[in-house]
Amino acid sequence: MKSDRPRKTLTPVADALAAVLAGAQPLGEETADLWSAHHRTLSRDVPAARTQPPADMSAMDGYAVRFDDAKKDARLTVIGEAAAGAPFGKTLNDGEAVRIFTGGVVPPGANHIVIQENVTRDGDTIVVNVDAATPRHIRHAGIDFREGDVLLKKGTRLNDRALSLAASMNHPALPVYRRPKVALLATGDELVMPGEKAAPGQIVFSNAYALRALAESEGAQTIDLGLARDTVEDTARAIRKAVAAKADILISTGGASVGDHDVVKRALESEGVEMTFWQIALRPGKPMMNGHLGPMRVIGVPGNPVSSYVCTYIFGVPLIRALSGRSEIHHVMGSAILAHDLPGNDHRQEYLRARLAVREDGLETVAVIGNQDSSLLGNLAAANALIVRAPDAPAAKAGERCDVLRLPG
Secondary structure, eight states: OGGGHHHHHSBOHHHHHHHHHTTOOOOOEEEEEGGGOTTOBBSSOEEOSSOBSSSOEESSSEEEEOGGGOOTTOEEEEEEEEBTTBOOOSOOOTTEEEEEOTTOBOOTTOOEEEEGGGEEEETTEEEEOSOOSSOOSEEOTTSSBOTTOEEEOTTOBOOHHHHHHHHHTTOSEEEEEOOOEEEEEEEOTTEEOTTSOOOTTOEEOOHHHHHHHHHHHTTOEEEEEEEEOSSHHHHHHHHHHHHHTTOSEEEEESOOSSSTTOOHHHHHHHTTOEEEEEOBSEESOTTOEEEEETTEEEEEEOSSHHHHHHHIIIIIHHHHHHHHTOSOOSOOOEEEEESSOBOOOOSSEEEEEEEEEEOTTSOEEEEEOSOOOTTOHHHHHHOSEEEEEOTTOOOBOTTSEEEEEEOOO
16 A cells, blocks of 8 residues: 555646646736847737838849840840939830849839849940840849738747847837746755855755756746755745745745755745645656745745756746747657667656767667766756656667657757
């Protein structure tokens, strides 16, 4: 009977993720100029404020002519010039040509560009040297988009190309969702900051650097609450700081297990946090917890650095995306060919640090990286993926396909 207990008391990963995301709605709308809108999420559809190109434009340097006049050996009279930003402004008639440059407005009456390499010019006369099969080298008005076209939709995360498109659509600023504020709290008497001398039994604190980078890469703002000692009072004081800073998410690391010095759960409950779950069927990261304090959502992850990162990646990242208004919030599961055998799994869903590689035949393989102890940062840093093993998964053989989650970068 004792061996069955974990199956009954541990929250399955899918249920835990559903609880973390329950009720998560995009935050309020604000306006961001294009320079600061990178990686923000559109809160409304954005229609084009102009037509692009606004008129027929030349795609080449040459001469604007009537196509019927563009026959080999035809002699045409050059009556003017059209440079980019300086239209000719008059109608072109039979037997005439206008010197035109890339980006110049095609004058009325012209429907073809003879490139400059295909003419001989003598004063105000050109001789066409090559026959054209069809009219060419004109970018017609609206070929890219027309005023009112919606090319950027609500829920789009703005990448570099989207910003360029928005500028071309004549938008100096865009409606976006507010960035979630993520407060990061570390607990542990054993922790010292990088660069400090560690006393016997102490370790250098590292978790927040990965979690901060992960949150900010997803578009969140981060708030550093520093290190709290292993007391309910000190931890509760830090939680109150997160509330005062109006954090949308509080992520605590450490103190989430069941030891005498693991005080985070007690501190959270003392501040009125309503716990949704505590302990999940996950490896690494079993002693993870979740709850909320008013509008602030709380995720408590273990102190071991691999567990801390994996839990934040699996649960924290989709929550940040949901609050950011992203249209796609879940990680996309991929697959790869196992480079070696894997033993059967137990009742916990497992995430193995692994390395993807491409074989000579172009197929992608994946191999576990060494020891999977949740304290080993070297293996985590070397990984570019996680092999995902379902609860009670049977042994798998080399050459079989397995589920993988790609890690950032």
